Each structure stands twice: as C-alpha cells, then as structure tokens.
Amino acid sequence: MKIMKFGGTSVGKPERMHQVAQLITKDVSEPRIVVLSALSGTTNSLVAIGDAMASGNREQAKQLIDTLEAHYQSFIKELVKTDKLYVKAKSIVSEHFEFLNIILKISFSEALSKDILAQGELLSTKLFSVYLEEKGIDHMLLPALEFMTIDAQDEPQLSTIKVKLNRILQQNTDKKLFITQGYICRNSRGEVDNLKRGGSDYTASLIAAAANASVCEIWTDIDGMHNNDPRIVKKTVPVEQLSFEEAAELAYFGAKILHPTCIWPAQQQKVPVKLLNTMAPEALGTTITQEAGSVGVKAVAAKDGIITINIKSSRMLLAYGFLRKIFEVFEKYRTSIDMITTSEVAVSVTIDSGSNLTSIVKELEPFGTISVENDHTIISVVGNEIAQTKDILSKLFDALTPIPVRMVSYGGSKHNVSMLVPSSYKTQTLQLLNKGLFGLE
Ligand code: ASP
Ligand code: MG
Secondary structure (H helix, E strand, O other): EEEEEEEOOHHHHHHHHHHHHHHHHOOOOOOOEEEEOOOOOOOHHHHHHHHHOOOHHHHHHHHHHHHHHHHHHHHHHHHHOOOHHHHHHHHHHHHHHHHHHHHHOOOOOOHHHHHHHHHHHHHHHHHHHHHHHHHHOOOOOEEEHHEEOOOOOEEOOOOHHHHHHOOOOHHHHOOEEEEEEEOOOEEEOOOEEEEOOOOOHHHHHEEEHOOOOOEEEEEEEOOOOOOOOOOOOOOEEEEEEEEEHHHHHHOOOOOOOOOHHHHHHHHHOOOOOOEEEEEOOEEEEEEEEEEOOEEEEEEEEEEEEEEEEEEHHHHHHHOOOHHHHHHHHHOOOOOEEEEEEEOOOOEEEEEOOOOOOOHHHHHHHHHHHEEEEEEEEEEEEEEEEEHHHOOHHHHHHHOOOOOOOEEEEEEEEEEEEEEEEEEHHHHHHHHHHHHHHHOOO
C-alpha cells in the first residue's frame, strides 16, 4: 500500500486536479490511498464563515458562503467535460452549500464550526471522485469520518484507526485506488472534528502507519525540504535525505513544508516519507527515513514570535528544586518551553505563545526578578551528529559575528543547534548561515 497526499494548491485548480489523477495512476504496482486537502483558500474561507457566524454577523457569513459557492460553480465547469458528470458535480456542490446555508439559520456552537470546516475536504474528495469517474478510473471513496478518530485530549488513536481502516480495506480488496479526506476526523463524543490547520499531512502519516504502507508521499508545490528558507535567501537547494528526527526538528522550528506533529506515526512504523513536487514530479524531493544517511549540517530553519522570559534570583545559588518550581508554572498553563539556558543565578526560557504570559509572569514573580523580551526568533541548525561535527561551533560563530545572539542551545539533541536572535536580525542571520554553512549566497 502506498499513501499519496496532495495539498491545497495541488488540487486548487481544475487542471491541477487533472494532473493529480495522472500522478496517482502512473504506478499501479501496489494499491494506493490518496489523501486530499481542501482546495487552496477554502479552509480559510470556512474559518471566516465560522467566525462571522460566531460573532452573530449572519449577513457577512451569507456573503462569504455565496462567494465560496460561486468559486466552486466555476471550478466544476472546467473540472469535467460531459453533461452527466457536470450535473453530478453540481449536485455535490449544491448539497454542501445547502448544508452551510442551513447551519446559518441555527444557533452557532463549537461543534457546528467543526462541521463547517469539514466541508472543504468533503468537497475536494467528492469532486475529484467525479473527475476520476469521467476518466473511467476505478476507485473508491474512503470516508475519513468512519475511521479517523481522536480521543478526549484531541490525540489521534492510532490503534483504533488501524482496526477501523483495515476492516474497510479488507472488505474492499478488489479496489486498488482509494480517495480519502485529510484533516477531518471524529472526536471522543462522535462529533465531526479535525486535526488542526495543516492536518492533512498528519492524516497521511496516520494512514501510512495504520496501513503499514511502503511509502507515504507528501505532494506539495516545492521540490522537498530546502536547506534554508527560499523566501528569505536567494539560493537554496533541496535536502535529499533526512532522518525522522531531523525532519521533526526542521518542521517544528519553522520549515513550512511539513506539519510538525505529522512525523511520529510514520516514524513509529518506519514508513519512509517522501516530499515531492506536483509541478516537477520527476524531481528527487526529500526522503525521510529512520537513518540519517550522511553526517553533518543539512538545513537551517527559523521560528518567529518567540518570547523570552528571564528569571534572576540570588536565591537560586546552590539551591535545588528551583527549576522544577519554575517548570511547574509553565506546566500549569500548558505552555511548552522551546529553549532554556541557565547560570547559577539566572534562568532564561523561551515560549512561542503569549496567550498565558501575564498569568505565567505573575506566578513566577515570587522566584525572583522577571523580565520579558518579545520579538525573538529561534534559528535552528539541523543535521546528523552535528554536535560531533568538527568546527561546527566556530563556523557558526564566525558566520554570525555581526548578530547579537541572545541564547545558544547546543548538545540537547544530536541533530540540532539552536540560537535565539532578535527577529529584526532573522533575515541577516539566515543569509549569513547560508554562506557560512553551505557556501551558498
Ligand atoms: N485544509 C486544511 C487546512 O487548510 C488541512 C490541510 O490542508 O492540511 O488547514
Ligand atoms: Mg499543508
């Protein structure tokens, strides 16, 4: 079994969908499960519709629904050629927009907002199925809501997903091509829910693990994970090979191509993940496997919006249990710490969400003098055994002479050296590292 996931831009235009149909029928040596996102822009629109309803602005919600419907009406005109399948596509669009219009009339709730968000993936998969039907490509729609489940903590339940998915697959062994929705799932109350924004990658990885797939292909519009942020530095190159750990660090520390939580299911079952480009299907892309392949620096990534909290206290001197007490405050507010540095009289930690900042600072106050610095960026250098790589630190600091590096985290992981810099220095830092570590301008 092979898993192939296509993101919003890969299905965002009728001609792109046509191309996806070609890609999934090129190699038929094994059965395939194809995971689709919503058409690009749709989930954003659905979020806006939900927000408008939540704030009681029905008129605005109605307008957004109508604009989105018009988009789908013109989409299907170019998607299919025959009258018969156009009528079918039109009735699918009508059905889903009727549903949205009905929701508009009932009182809004959190659960309803999830129903609204689910329409994007339901529409993309059903419309794609109509196109496959027109092309005479045999396939089956696999309803994600029948097997993709999350528990009361919103965590996917891999063992349940496995049982449910394999039951459906075993009942359909004659089928070689399955189409399913990314992102959407059922929660512990049985309601429609989702795996959070960008969650289709997660769906693909969960299905890959559940079906013990030979490979999990993530098709986007860039040829793999790059060594640096292509939006910021001029010359970047795709990284051919990464280990799961390296990929997880890169995804977490800002590489936009892959959803950070999506690595673990594939990693657990050792299913290789390939990042491929719909626009350049022949390009190698990036392969993520258990083994790191080569030693050395592979890529840098940046994560913005970091807040630094400094705790200074002479009472820390020779005391024990101090860090535990500090960590407990963050635990209480379910705020995760990204970086930490300590000296005998001070601790600095970074967090990426300020939603509980005031409460956290208030509870830290008894421990010492607290100061907060906003607008920091974590620059993460990722590679295999980089802590053992000769000269890595001298190379790094040579490259970054002009940068006021605020914190360094080295040795916590074999795969990562992280530095904290003021966000205003991010661009310069990434450019200097591109030259200093990769010899690229
Ligand atoms: N459609 C969802 C989103 O835009 C899920 C995904 O595309 O991965 O977040
Ligand atoms: Mg995505």
